[in-house]
Amino acid sequence: MKTITENQILDEKIRLLKLKKENQFEVLKQQFNETLDSLKPVNIVKETIKDFKNSKEIKNSLLETSLGIAGGYLTRKLIVGESAGIFKKLSATVIQFLVTNFIKNKAEKITSQPVES
Missing domain, CATH: 1.20.5 (Single alpha-helices involved in coiled-coils or other helix-helix interfaces)
Known part of the structure; x- marks a missing residue:
C-alpha cells in the first residue's frame, strides 16, 4: 500500500x-x-x-409619424399651392403642424387598440 x-x-x-x-x-x-x-x-x-x-412598437411609431407628416404636408400644399403671401404661408405652417399632430394621435389610438379575434 x-x-x-x-x-x-x-x-x-x-x-x-x-x-x-x-x-x-x-x-x-x-x-x-x-x-x-x-x-x-x-x-x-x-x-x-x-x-x-x-419590434412592432417601432414599426407602429414610424407608421404613425409618417402618416402624420404626409397628411400635414398635403394639407399645407392644398392651402398654399404654388405661390402665396407670407400670411398664407405662416397659416399653412400652423395648420400643417396641427394636422400632423391630429393624424399622429389618431393613428396612435388605432394602433394601440387590441385586436379582437
Missing part, C-alpha cells in the same frame, strides 16, 4: 489549479473575441436592423 505524502497532494492541487487557469483563460479569450466582433460597426448596424424588424 502506497502512502500519499503532503507534497504529492500539493503537487496534484497545483496541477489542477493550473488546468483550471488554462481553461478559464481560453474562455476569456473566446469571450473577448466575441465581444470584439460584436462591436464592429457592421455588426452593430446588422443588430439594429434586426431589432427594428422584430
